[in-house]
Amino acid sequence: MLEKKTNTYEKTVLIGVLNQHQDLAKVTEYLDELEFLTYTAGGEVVARFTQKMDVPNPKTMIGSGKMQEVEAFVEEHEIGSVIFDDELTPAQQRNIEKQLRCKIIDRTSLILDIFAQRAQTSYARTQVELAQYQYLLPRLTGLWTHLERQKGGIGMRGPGETEIETDRRIVRDRISLLKKKLQKIDRQMETQRSNRGALVRVALVGYTNVGKSTLMNVISKSEVFAENKLFATLDTTVRKVVIGNLPFLLSDTVGFIRKLPTQLVESFKSTLDEVREADLLLHVVDISHPNFEDHIESVNKILGEIDCTSKPTLMVFNKIDQYQAETLDEEETERTSKHFTIADWEQTWMQRVDGNALFISALNRDNLEDFRKRVYAAVREIHVTRFPYNNFLYPENLDEYM
Incomplete structure (x- = not known):
């Protein structure tokens, strides 16, 4: 289920938002870290965009003017993914995706993707898979057609690739199954810890x-x-x-x-x-x-x-x-x-x-x-x-x- 990392680097763009809690210095620091995360996931950062907004746009996180600027850059440079430093709502992700016509990822999705690459043992893979499903559950609407169009790459490692027909009921059942599997492994690990003397x-x-x-x-x-x-x-x-x-x-x-x-x-x-x-x-x-x-x-x-x-x-x-x-x-x-x-x-x-x-x-x-x-x-x-x-x-x- 979890895809191995390839050697090719995917062209990406990073977007950060300045607000009352994050000044330019703080956003720059966060984007530096986000760029390192992107590199770890197999991406190459081509450009960064920032915008000062006291209240994020409920539809697209950033303003319409900045969105048009990003859209032009994405089209001109054939960008594969646009990564937001802040977590997007399912509605924001769909709206941005529709306008930019490329993969839209937030920091949470990127970290989940890195964990998917790094998971080696059955236990770690189960933990990552559970986290992926929990993240995807509220984002199922409109997601699968996007996955049919864009397969593989940053943010796409996980249940979405092979389970296009998955609906909310199946995802919830899978989450329940994974939780039970983890509980069983947890009991085994607790016994191991108790046996350490x-x-x-x-x-x-x-x-x-x-x-x-x-x-x-x-x-x-x-x-x-x-x-x-x-x-x-x-x-x-x-x-x-x-x-x-x-x-x-x-x-x-x-x-x-x-x-x-x-x-x-x-x-x-x-x-x-x-x-x-x-x-x-x-x-x-x-x-x-x-x-x-x-x-x-x-x-x-x-x-x-x-x-x-x-x-x-x-x-x-x-x-x-x-x-x-x-x-x-x-x-x-x-x-x-x-x-x-x-x-x-x-x-x-x-x-x-x-x-x-x-x-x-x-x-x-x-x-x-x-x-x-x-x-x-x-x-x-x-x-x-x-x-x-x-x-x-x-x-x-x-x-x-x-």
Whole structure:
């Protein structure tokens, strides 16, 4: 059902809307991320369009003048897909599709498409398929004739390709069947988690593409798939790790992202269960990204939604080797956070999180020894609290094993 990615890049156009919640800088940032998502899905961004609107057009999201501008560009450059950064209503999608006569995709559909490409195991494929059907259900009207005309490509991987005759009743039945299948797998995974014994559980969490899988490989000496694309990891990977002589379980989870589709949050509940049941969270951050603090906020928001904000957490700022502070221009009179050095950020975040912060490069293995010591100390504290009678087995200082 889920189609593999091809090597040809599809010509696409991105559209963002400026409003009271999103100024030009924020929309530009979102479109940068949307372009990376498009590249991950197999698309080539040819142009971007933005429009300032306090209230989105209920029929076409953007105004009629801007629509005519986009229409002319699409026709002239033979654009295959137009991708909106904000989620479109079914009516908006149909109206825009009718006028532009090409595939119309929103951020939610694009993320679902990437998940469809990345799903490897039966469990992940089932989760993605459920999310796709939930997204498609309110969009069935008028969709199938469009799918007959445009097959394959970005946003078209999924149930629509082979189920042209599908109606709402069949889709609802399929959703019900997939939910039952996931419930069965969930029970199996819950049994697996309960059989892991009393080892301390540590979960890597963070925004997508921050280097969690690379860090997982370095710590556990395993070969977890890692790639410089969004959502390289969908399935949760669990490895037994030993630091000193202290064993614990380390899990690598799916990366978070802003505007994460609610369908995926619902479908990937079991993946998030690894986070819920963890004793310690390692919140990995790509400090080289200019908006890494916004990423931290987005991750914390999702952690709040699954009631995990109170868990012991180590902030792990990764990719220090790629970080570059901006120089102070002659016109700038005040030094801001964009001019901070790594040392400045260390001081800042150490104060914000009571010293529970680390600055490393997983790729270059910079400061990994300090990382091992800090993780050992955090895991040991949880372990000896749970099993005080054998705390003599694990000295407080990891250096005693060196």
